[in-house]
Amino acid sequence: MKRTVIALGRFEEAGKKVAGFLGAEFSPYSKEAFREAFSHSTHIVAVMSTGIVTRSIAPLLRSKWSDPAVVVVDPGLSFAIPLAGGHHGANDLAWELSGLGITPVITTATERAGKSSVEIIARDHGSRVLNQESSVNVNTAILDGDVPFYCISGPAMILAGRETAILVKDGEYSVGVGCRRGAGKEAVESALRKALSLASIPAGEVSVFATTVKKSHEQGILGAVRALGGTLIFLDDDVLARYPPESPSRAGAVGLAGVAEPSALAASRRKELVMKKTVFGGVTVAIAR
Numbered sequence: 001m002k003r004t005v006i007a008l009g010r011f012e013e014a015g016k017k018v019a020g021f022l023g024a025e026f027s028p029y030s031k032e033a034f035r036e037a038f039s040h041s042t043h044i045v046a047v048m049s050t051g052i053v054t055r056s057i058a059p060l061l062r063s064k065w066s067d068p069a070v071v072v073v074d075p076g077l078s079f080a081i082p083l084a085g086g087h088h089g090a091n092d093l094a095w096e097l098s099g100l101g102i103t104p105v106i107t108t109a110t111e112r113a114g115k116s117s118v119e120i121i122a123r124d125h126g127s128r129v130l131n132q133e134s135s136v137n138v139n140t141a142i143l144d145g146d147v148p149f150y151c152i153s154g155p156a157m158i159l160a161g162r163e164t165a166i167l168v169k170d171g172e173y174s175v176g177v178g179c180r181r182g183a184g185k186e187a188v189e190s191a192l193r194k195a196l197s198l199a200s201i202p203a204g205e206v207s208v209f210a211t212t213v214k215k216s217h218e219q220g221i222l223g224a225v226r227a228l229g230g231t232l233i234f235l236d237d238d239v240l241a242r243y244p245p246e247s248p249s250r251a252g253a254v255g256l257a258g259v260a261e262p263s264a265l266a267a268s269r270r271k272e273l274v275m276k277k278t279v280f281g282g283v284t285v286a287i288a289r
Helices: 009-022 033-040 050-060 090-100 118-124 132-144 185-198 219-227 260-266
Strands: 003-007 025-028 043-047 069-073 079-084 127-129 156-158 167-169 173-179 206-212 231-235 273-280 283-288
Touching (some): 009 025, 009 090, 025 033, 043 050, 050 079, 173 260, 185 219, 185 273, 231 260, 260 283
Parallel strands (some): 043 069, 206 231
Antiparallel strands (some): 127 167
16 A cells, blocks of 8 residues: 655645655655656545646546545645545545544545445455446445345355446456366366466465356356355356457357456456466466456
């Protein structure tokens, strides 16, 4: 976790006070200050007007799941306003600043209603939201009433609709797997173990195994993941289509551009392949983080 405090020159004293309190790096404001902070920081506190910060970070914003949390603090150190990433660290940072006598101004709907968002629930359970696109619908449902929470002990297989958030225990890697029709459990398990060994990744560091929903009947995949003590999810075509494979694939037989690489990427956090699709007989495996 890397924190940066940015302040206009005339507010440098206030900025350094905040930086000292947070144990953060201090950076004087410049045209490139926010761009540089976005490249290496997880949390940013800006001691200046909301307007300056809004204009500065607008071109840099990509996704609330990967962007730094941004909090604006007025020069008088009276108020802390989470501007971006409220559910991804900004609200918590604003509350932390209350230790300096700064009043947090929280505007996220779930918090204003005295409820926890799905992102916060995931964090509190040491997990992450796998299907990030579900968060809007789930948080809306939380506002409207109680949303059931199911805890499933693994080994397990989950097939859920788009409006159901899937929370998986934190692990660095996701493994995408495909296979020829009727591939046996031993063949799939052997392929998965070989892939993890080649990548020097312990099975315990895998958060989830993933494949296309069209493979939900493949007993070989189901049995192999169960033998590894993992969690297996099935992904819809439209989800996989967002991640074109880097390697050639025969997945056209099931109407897809690929299975192993798109599945690994779709289920991953950073969307980075650490092992491209590798073929083990009739089984394909890819690993992402």
